[in-house]
Amino acid sequence: MHIPDGMLPGEICAAGYAGTAALTWLCIKKARSSTEDPARIVSRASVMAAAFFVVSWVHIPLPPVSVHPVLAGLMGILLGWISFPAILVGLFFQAAMFGHGGFTTLGVNALSMGGAALLAWAVYRLLNRKSGERAILISGFVAGFAGVSLAVIFTGSVLILTIPAHIDAGTEISAILAMAAAHLPLALAEGVFTALVARFLLRVKPDMLL
Amino acid sequence: MRVFENWDTSLKIPSMFLLMMSMALIRDQYLISLLPCVAAILFIASGLPLSLLLSRFRAPIVFLLFVSVFLVLFSEGDALVRIGPVVLKSQGAILALNTCVRVLSVITVGIVMIYTTPLSGLSGKLKRMLIPHILVDIGIMTGRYIMVIGEDYNKMKTARKLRGYMPGKSMARRFGVIVPTAATLLIKGFQQSERVFNAMRMRGYGSSAAGEARSYALERPSISSFLMFLATVTVSVLLIVLEVTVETA
Structure with a gap:
């Protein structure tokens, strides 16, 4: 789901960076309006980004294979506005350490994953108005599912619409839908994983949930 | 080279x-x-x-x-x-x-x-390149804590194996193992972030950022x-x- 370097035209990469810069500024501004201390933002974003980075090494079972969780929804639930800069930094380390994604495409990838995390957080807040395990399971599942689905749709759309091949519109739409359908099992697994982790946190450390 | x-x-x-x-x-x-x-x-x-x-x-x-x-x-x-x-x-x-x-x-x-x-001195040089200070600090600290939390994860995996706590074949059993592992790592990260926050406040984080940027700006390539x-x-x-x-x- 991470677009590698050289895949997108330079102007799209530049637009991705512009969008990411604007969204990062907005997220940090919003986070600072709720907590005055920048040390709180830096400590929470950096250590939790590292924790999420390590959690992404855990394999989710998806018979007959197992996959790495995307964690966009869970990051949205736990970090709120800070999830965007945390994902941006996490994506940089994934590109540097494992070659997943890239440096020129970092802006576009951050918009895809970070935007999905923010939207998943909004969905979670909308659904999690009642307290209790049932509400957290439902809202957690939807947030996890939405996090993966939105990221896949965004990435697929950017990729297919920027490929300079002569491909008719019908095929392009079919390709985006096929890509989303192929990721459906992953989105479902991520939804279950997010719901169960959110329930665990509600039982053990409820102050972590926003 | x-x-x-x-x-x-x-x-x-x-x-x-x-x-x-x-x-x-x-x-x-x-x-x-x-x-x-x-x-x-x-x-x-x-x-x-x-x-x-x-x-x-x-x-x-x-x-x-x-x-x-x-x-x-x-x-x-x-x-x-x-x-x-x-x-x-x-x-x-x-x-x-x-x-x-x-x-x-x-x-x-x-x-x-x-x-x-x-990596040495990278933080100051990135700040000099007009990258927001807060983002550079998040990046530098994330790099440091990936190692710390990664080590915690490896210890947890070893402890889990030593106690015979294996994922098994059924989906429910596998989720029963990975969910507590992932959630515990997140809780550890959260608690660590609170300790880091207190340490940063004690050291007066934020007040010396401008001075640090000025000192890097004086370096000549x-x-x-x-x-x-x-x-x-x-x-x-x-x-x-x-x-x-x-x-x-």
């Missing part, structure tokens, strides 16, 4: 990033053939091992495979090969080849940029760093000019 390591970071990162962006811009197939040459020159000059490059190609090659199959099958144009109902298109094949060459060339330049940049910067920027601009000229022609 020491040349790349001694190249001033505040000149190396912007110029190599510009080079990567200009390489990503190239769509003309004749100009694309220049890209592997540029990437190869930089890689050989960097002295990095070939095994590193090949290991970094693994993830993008899977991605490129999917994109290539899509392009060869769904592009419009003349048929290259017919296999029953499946038609492989010649334009799609050329486009797929160009995409693969460009992607792997840009990735190579990215690898040279990242693996020849020393060497002449060799400046010449390498100039050469890289020239190649980047040349690539962009050639691409625009070919496109308009």
Whole structure:
């Protein structure tokens, strides 16, 4: 789901960076309006980004294979506005350490994953108005599912619409839908994983949930 | 090679990033053939091992495979090969080849940029490059805590195995193992972030940021760093000019 370097035209990469810069500024501004201390933002974003980075090494079972969780929804639930800069930094380390994604495409990838995390957080807040395990399971599942689905749709759309091949519109739409359908099992697994982790946190450390 | 390591970071990162962006811009197939040459020159000059490059190609090659199959099958144009109902298109094949060459060339330049940049003093130099201080601090601290939390994860895995707590074959049992592991790591991270926050406040984080940036702004790059910067920027601009000229022609 991470677009590698050289895949997108330079102007799209530049637009991705512009969008990411604007969204990062907005997220940090919003986070600072709720907590005055920048040390709180830096400590929470950096250590939790590292924790999420390590959690992404855990394999989710998806018979007959197992996959790495995307964690966009869970990051949205736990970090709120800070999830965007945390994902941006996490994506940089994934590109540097494992070659997943890239440096020129970092802006576009951050918009895809970070935007999905923010939207998943909004969905979670909308659904999690009642307290209790049932509400957290439902809202957690939807947030996890939405996090993966939105990221896949965004990435697929950017990729297919920027490929300079002569491909008719019908095929392009079919390709985006096929890509989303192929990721459906992953989105479902991520939804279950997010719901169960959110329930665990509600039982053990409820102050972590926003 | 020491040349790349001694190249001033505040000149190396912007110029190599510009080079990567200009390489990503190239769509003309004749100009694309220049890209592997540029990437190869930089890689050989960097002295990095070939095994590193090949290991970094693994993830993008899977991605490129999917994109290539899509392009060869769904592009419009003349048929290259017919296999029953499946038609492989010649334009799609050329486009797929160009995409693969460009992607792997840009990735190579990215690898040279990242693996020849020393970590010491990186924070100050990134701040000097107008990257927001708060983002640089998050990045530097994330890098540090990935190691710390990664070590915690390995200890948890070992402890789990020693106690005979294995995931098993059923989905429910596997989730029953990975969910507490992941959630515990997140709780540890959260608690660690609280301790880090207290330590940062005790050290007066935020108050000395402006002074730190000013002191880095006084550093001057060497002449060799400046010449390498100039050469890289020239190649980047040349690539962009050639691409625009070919496109308009």
